[in-house]
Every structure is written in structure tokens, then in C-alpha cells.
Amino acid sequence: MPGQVVTHFILPPVEQPHNATYEVRHGEGADYPLAAAAASLDLQGGVVRRAKVVLGQVAPIPWISHEAEAALVGRPVSPQTAEEAGQAAVSRAQPLSHNGYKVQLAKTAVKRAILLAAGMETGGF
Numbered sequence: 001m002p003g004q005v006v007t008h009f010i011l012p013p014v015e016q017p018h019n020a021t022y023e024v025r026h027g028e029g030a031d032y033p034l035a036a037a038a039a040s041l042d043l044q045g046g047v048v049r050r051a052k053v054v055l056g057q058v059a060p061i062p063w064i065s066h067e068a069e070a071a072l073v074g075r076p077v078s079p080q081t082a083e084e085a086g087q088a089a090v091s092r093a094q095p096l097s098h099n100g101y102k103v104q105l106a107k108t109a110v111k112r113a114i115l116l117a118a119g120m121e122t123g124g125f
Helices: 068-073 077-091 102-117
Strands: 019-025 037-046 045-056
Touching: 019 068, 019 102, 037 102, 045 068, 045 077, 045 102, 068 077, 068 102
Parallel strands: none
Antiparallel strands: 019 037, 037 045
16 A cells, blocks of 8 residues: 555464484494484374485485375374384385394384474383
8 A cells, every 4th residue: 555664574383394313223332223214294283294204224225215105194193193104114125034123123213203203202102
């Protein structure tokens, strides 16, 4: 309008992605983790709009799990959905004869990374 000056804008807060990593280690020290996972969640109203899940130490390169991401999108984060995403993350795993134990470790790392990213405690899970 003529003769008026805008003095300020009120913008709604932008929800930032929620990120976390979780590493499964054997003891303490500088050794590499046995398995690791990173999760980045875009939450809106407690529901996952977008997700990125990457596994580490289970393949020659970081492994993006599109299956885990698909298991999360459109759903609220809970221990059950995190468990299902962990299972989806390892659904196509093809372990070698000496590292089959990493499948369970990777599944657990994914579950716990998701719960941490959503701000949920992982104790007892």
C-alpha cells in the first residue's frame, strides 16, 4: 500500500533435518567400528517426510540403504518402525563366510541411529 513501510516479517520456524550416527564397536580404543549407520530424517509433525540411511563398515564403500529409507517415509518414528527399517536395510545383505555376524550389527546400528536422530533414547533397545 502507498505510504506504508514493512517493518518486519514473521516466518514459521523451519524444521531442520534430524541427524545421528551409531557405531558398534568391540571394546574401547582407536579401532574401527564393526558396523556403523547414519540417519538423516526430515520430520514434519512427527512423520518422516524424507530419510537418508547409510551403512558403514559393511561394504567396501558406504552403503546407501534405499530400502530402509522407504520403510520410514510416511510413518512416525517408533521403536517398531526403526526395527523394520533396520531389517529392510539388511534385507539384501550377502555376507561373506567370515563376516555374517555383521548383518545383525548393521541392523542394530540402523535402528539405533534412526531412534537417536528422532531424539529417542536407545537404552534397552
